Amino acid sequence: MPVRDYIRERFFPHLWCPGCGHGIVMNALIRAVESLGLSKNEIVMVSGIGCSARISGYLDFHTLHTIHGRALAFATGVKLGLPGLNILVPMGDGDALAIGGNHFIHAARRNIEITAIIMNNRIYGMTGGQFSPLSGYGTRATTAPYTNIDHAFDVVTLSLAAGATFVARTTTYHVQQMIDFFKKAILHEGFSVVEVLSQCPTYFGRKNKMGSAAEMMAYFRDHTTPIGSKAKKENPDLIERGIFVHKELPEYCREYDKVIERAMGKGK
Amino acid sequence: MAKPKLKEHRIRMDWCKGCGICVAFCPKSVLELDAQDKVSVARAEDCICCRLCELRCPDMAIEVVVEQEGLQ
Numbered sequence A: 001m002p003v004r005d006y007i008r009e010r011f012f013p014h015l016w017c018p019g020c021g022h023g024i025v026m027n028a029l030i031r032a033v034e035s036l037g038l039s040k041n042e043i044v045m046v047s048g049i050g051c052s053a054r055i056s057g058y059l060d061f062h063t064l065h066t067i068h069g070r071a072l073a074f075a076t077g078v079k080l081g082l083p084g085l086n087i088l089v090p091m092g093d094g095d096a097l098a099i100g101g102n103h104f105i106h107a108a109r110r111n112i113e114i115t116a117i118i119m120n121n122r123i124y125g126m127t128g129g130q131f132s133p134l135s136g137y138g139t140r141a142t143t144a145p146y147t148n149i150d151h152a153f154d155v156v157t158l159s160l161a162a163g164a165t166f167v168a169r170t171t172t173y174h175v176q177q178m179i180d181f182f183k184k185a186i187l188h189e190g191f192s193v194v195e196v197l198s199q200c201p202t203y204f205g206r207k208n209k210m211g212s213a214a215e216m217m218a219y220f221r222d223h224t225t226p227i228g229s230k231a232k233k234e235n236p237d238l239i240e241r242g243i244f245v246h247k248e249l250p251e252y253c254r255e256y257d258k259v260i261e262r263a264m265g266k267g268k
Numbered sequence B: 001m002a003k004p005k006l007k008e009h010r011i012r013m014d015w016c017k018g019c020g021i022c023v024a025f026c027p028k029s030v031l032e033l034d035a036q037d038k039v040s041v042a043r044a045e046d047c048i049c050c051r052l053c054e055l056r057c058p059d060m061a062i063e064v065v066v067e068q069e070g071l072q
Ligand SMILES: Cc1ncc(C[n+]2csc(CCOP(=O)(O)OP(=O)(O)O)c2C)c(N)n1
Pocket: A049, A050, A051, A052, A053, A068, A091, A092, A093, A094, A095, A096, A099, A119, A121, A123, A124, A125, A126, A127, A132, A200
């Protein structure tokens, strides 16, 4: 199916700023869905609030645009009710890990089959550039004009510790890798997390003097490296890209079905 | 399989916001921004149809159309 059939053209051009990485994430997600040959009817996209969350309005799947930080709670309900559907939950770093942090770790812990996509631009874009739990020590934001003293979460180690069974990281520069990770995450039978380093040239870029959108992507190219590379050993500051875990564990909806069976007296 | 041959870059001018990402990362420097800050194809003959501009466009504004596609 042509790529344009997956979007709601009537809402284009979209509201994201020129060069916003969120558009690249959307582009890659469409390619992943297209290449897996999924029908639009098999997909439910659930988002919260933020520039990132606006993605659900542009894609022609079943879509739910819910409330800030709670997309995973709504998504859990949809998945338990209709476990045959593929659930995609795109979230900003604030949406996923500030207000939504608890929903995130518990969804991961339950290993419910949901694809969580963290569009990490290290800032609250929608509300004007406040620092987020991903901004990191020493960065600047509207609310940290004299530099931020909060340390950042590492999305990958957090997800692993919380129990996610598929965890990957890439960037908007590495678009082919992003498509590949989205495909694997969607196929994974468990809670999957794909962190995508995404640029917000308007706030994070401007506040931190990172230049144009393309320069921010060049930064992703130059400051990331494949997991376990020689470059990483030589320069520990490089951020690793790749699949950090991909393992099978009992999935929540399937386990819940067994609970129903046991309760009906068939299980034992 | 033969190398794909470019038919055209199909561009949605009204969707292009002139961010310059396609221009910056085209491996063959095929693209430029015009006077209105919209993408334009300056050296179509150098295009190797890698589609990186299409895939990295945040605005879904570029499609690399190759010759064989009509035969599908
Ligand atoms: C309950 C609630 N609290 C706060 C807000 C205000 N708010 C809207 S979006 C947002 C953060 C957006 O940042 P992020 O999730 O990182 O997404 P981005 O806009 O950067 O893509 C906040 C705090 C809200 N809408 N609802």
